[in-house]
Amino acid sequence: MTTEVSGLAPELKGAKEGQGEVPIASAGERFQSFDVNAFEVPGGREENWRFTPMRRLRGLHDGTAAFDGTAAISVTETGGVTVETVGRDDSRLGEAGVPADRVAAAAWSSFREATVVSLDGTPDPVTVTVEGPGVGATAASHLQIRTTPNTEATVVVVRQGSGALADNLEVVLAEASRLTLVVTEEWADDAVHVGAEHLSIGKDATLRGTAVQLGGDLVRVSSTIRYAAPGGDAELLGLGFADGGQHLEQRLLVDHAQPNCTSNVFYKNALQTNDANDPAHTVWIGDVLIRAAAENTRTFEFNRNLVLTEHARADSVPNLEIETGEIAGAGHASTTGRFDDEQLFYLQSRGIPERDARRLVVRAFFHEILHKIKLPELRERLEEAVEAELAVTGV
Amino acid sequence: MSTLEIKDLHASVTTEDGPKEILRGVNLTIRAGETHAIMGPNGSGKSTLAYAIAGHPKYETTSGEVLLDGENVLEMTVDERARAGLFLAMQYPVEVPGVSMANFLRSAATATRGEAPKLRTWVKEVKSAMSDLDIDAEFADRSVNEGFSGGEKKRHEVLQLALLNPKIAVLDETDSGLDVDALRVVSEGINRYRASGENGVLLITHYTRILNHIKPDKVHVFAGGKIVESGGPELADELEANGYVRFTGAEAASVESGLANAR
Ligand SMILES: Nc1ncnc2c1ncn2[C@@H]1O[C@H](COP(=O)(O)OP(=O)(O)O)[C@@H](O)[C@H]1O
Ligand SMILES: [Mg+2]
Numbered sequence: 001m002t003t004e005v006s007g008l009a010p011e012l013k014g015a016k017e018g019q020g021e022v023p024i025a026s027a028g029e030r031f032q033s034f035d036v037n038a039f040e041v042p043g044g045r046e047e048n049w050r051f052t053p054m055r056r057l058r059g060l061h062d063g064t065a066a067f068d069g070t071a072a073i074s075v076t077e078t079g080g081v082t083v084e085t086v087g088r089d090d091s092r093l094g095e096a097g098v099p100a101d102r103v104a105a106a107a108w109s110s111f112r113e114a115t116v117v118s119l120d121g122t123p124d125p126v127t128v129t130v131e132g133p134g135v136g137a138t139a140a141s142h143l144q145i146r147t148t149p150n151t152e153a154t155v156v157v158v159r160q161g162s163g164a165l166a167d168n169l170e171v172v173l174a175e176a177s178r179l180t181l182v183v184t185e186e187w188a189d190d191a192v193h194v195g196a197e198h199l200s201i202g203k204d205a206t207l208r209g210t211a212v213q214l215g216g217d218l219v220r221v222s223s224t225i226r227y228a229a230p231g232g233d234a235e236l237l238g239l240g241f242a243d244g245g246q247h248l249e250q251r252l253l254v255d256h257a258q259p260n261c262t263s264n265v266f267y268k269n270a271l272q273t274n275d276a277n278d279p280a281h282t283v284w285i286g287d288v289l290i291r292a293a294a295e296n297t298r299t300f301e302f303n304r305n306l307v308l309t310e311h312a313r314a315d316s317v318p319n320l321e322i323e324t325g326e327i328a329g330a331g332h333a334s335t336t337g338r339f340d341d342e343q344l345f346y347l348q349s350r351g352i353p354e355r356d357a358r359r360l361v362v363r364a365f366f367h368e369i370l371h372k373i374k375l376p377e378l379r380e381r382l383e384e385a386v387e388a389e390l391a392v393t394g395v
Numbered sequence: 396m397s398t399l400e401i402k403d404l405h406a407s408v409t410t411e412d413g414p415k416e417i418l419r420g421v422n423l424t425i426r427a428g429e430t431h432a433i434m435g436p437n438g439s440g441k442s443t444l445a446y447a448i449a450g451h452p453k454y455e456t457t458s459g460e461v462l463l464d465g466e467n468v469l470e471m472t473v474d475e476r477a478r479a480g481l482f483l484a485m486q487y488p489v490e491v492p493g494v495s496m497a498n499f500l501r502s503a504a505t506a507t508r509g510e511a512p513k514l515r516t517w518v519k520e521v522k523s524a525m526s527d528l529d530i531d532a533e534f535a536d537r538s539v540n541e542g543f544s545g546g547e548k549k550r551h552e553v554l555q556l557a558l559l560n561p562k563i564a565v566l567d568e569t570d571s572g573l574d575v576d577a578l579r580v581v582s583e584g585i586n587r588y589r590a591s592g593e594n595g596v597l598l599i600t601h602y603t604r605i606l607n608h609i610k611p612d613k614v615h616v617f618a619g620g621k622i623v624e625s626g627g628p629e630l631a632d633e634l635e636a637n638g639y640v641r642f643t644g645a646e647a648a649s650v651e652s653g654l655a656n657a658r
Contacts, residue, residue: 306493337492341452346489346539347499349449350555351477351506360502364493 028255028289032098036109039102048101051283051315053247056218058138058164058192060103067110069133071141071165080123084116092116093144096170097198097224104196104222107166110140119147125154125375132161132191139163144170147177154180156378164192171198173205180208182373186385187216195221203229210373213240213248214385220249227258238267239369241389244278251285256294263288265301268369270362271312280312286332287319295326305336306365308358359390396427397464397480397562399595404459406447414455417443419620425563425595432598432606432631435617436639441599442486445567449483450476463563478507480562484552484569491539496551499539500558507559524557527587529580545572553584564588565597570605582608603635618642
């Protein structure tokens, strides 16, 4: 058995902070609770909040958010899909994981009813739409997506609208089931979304996840991937496009505690702004933990950022903790590249106008992620959304 | 039939300490069918001339004119200059990670031709142009210039020259860093481009060896930011034999006399 562990890519430029040089407690030993009051109110200096602009959180973290709005969840129902609205006491809730930060716990403590979407057999693709509570309102919500053994399904979760939302999304994959899950953040400009995702991968189950962050003022999604049994396989792709004033944050913890599982994390962000007073910011945190029991793990995580303009900042912190020598392969890398004047000059010197040159670069950058989305309508919609982002900034 | 006229061109480069004057009055006219070689020592401003013609943002033209068929090139954006028919093969081609060569070439051809080339003929055209330059087909899928060797980058500059077929091509040290075989392949590519007799070439070089493959009509010696002597191909032979000493010496002398006049 060969063990390969690669470090940060040498070309790493923009990701200076927190490259594991600061010793932090193991990502696996973080505090968890369903009770919001068990968590201290974060002030912004804590390791898991240090990149987040706390003042823009609309009080989701400190008890001042009223959570009296509603984030309506609607599901397109087809054969093989059961949609239930259940009370807080439903025994299935919490099966995939426990909140690990105060906003997730606040969401858990505040939601009134949860939506459970159960998938069985080979249903047609399902779309779940989560509508923000509206300008100025705050809401908490809870959504669980679960499969029965051997199910093969595709779910698209679209988050849109205005207001502030704290939520938990649970995904429970039964043995040998396969789920393709695309989650898109297509919020209006005012929206704030702080979400926790708890993904539980059953025996020999497969998750193909794609997270797309486009809209919103502040979007922060923390995902925890756990394997309930051996043989699980998770591919997690991400695409983010931050423009002026946006803060987009993606936090991942892949917790390998079972043997013979694989994880593959690949997130790409582009950033641009045309205004020094409206900086664009992305944050990617990729923690992978390989525990002693997780023999024969294969894992790779990679974050690439493309900085298109000045006044844009991409933070990237890959972190790999390995507690066993018996792994099949592990690597992580992070690169932040700049689309610079020399590249623009080169493309223009071949007749390509500036706007087209930027499009060419951004399209090519995201192609690696978007071409994997197998639903043509969704892919085209997202491609158009990326183009629209380029047009908005008008650089 | 095209003509590029450079008239009393002055240009400076933007440095951290402010602008630094490099070009000090360049005069040159290149007509369709002509190949002009510009030869000069390192640091004499050859690349600056090339960049100033192409419109690189770091180089500011402070006075003078560049006209392509009477049109003022200096008022055009970089991409407008290219679409007007100018091409610069760069001394140091730029890497553009993520963008495939195939995608880039097609975008460039679409821009300069004014419409997207028909896909079927285009694929054939690219393939044959690549094989003419001994470029492996796999390069089409690689990112523009990324991880290419120096020689591979130069071949791809000539590939673009072949596909875009500009009216006037400025080739900045396209010969440097090439081994003997690559030099032959690249020179043949440039000669194919010249063969129509409708294009003008400004061949910038530090060494005479490429002139064994590409016969220039005129040779200009460049020193101190301007052309200090012009002649026929025989001027290259003299440079081959004696180097640039006579011209850098002449430059020093003219600087001295300048001081004397100022006194
Ligand atoms: N970006 C730059 N910053 C500072 N100096 C520069 C820059 N570009 C060129 N120069 C200077 O301008 C002069 C001419 O450079 P260049 O045009 O590259 O010469 P050549 O191509 O003939 O070798 C040199 O002295 C060089 O150091
Ligand atoms: Mg040079």
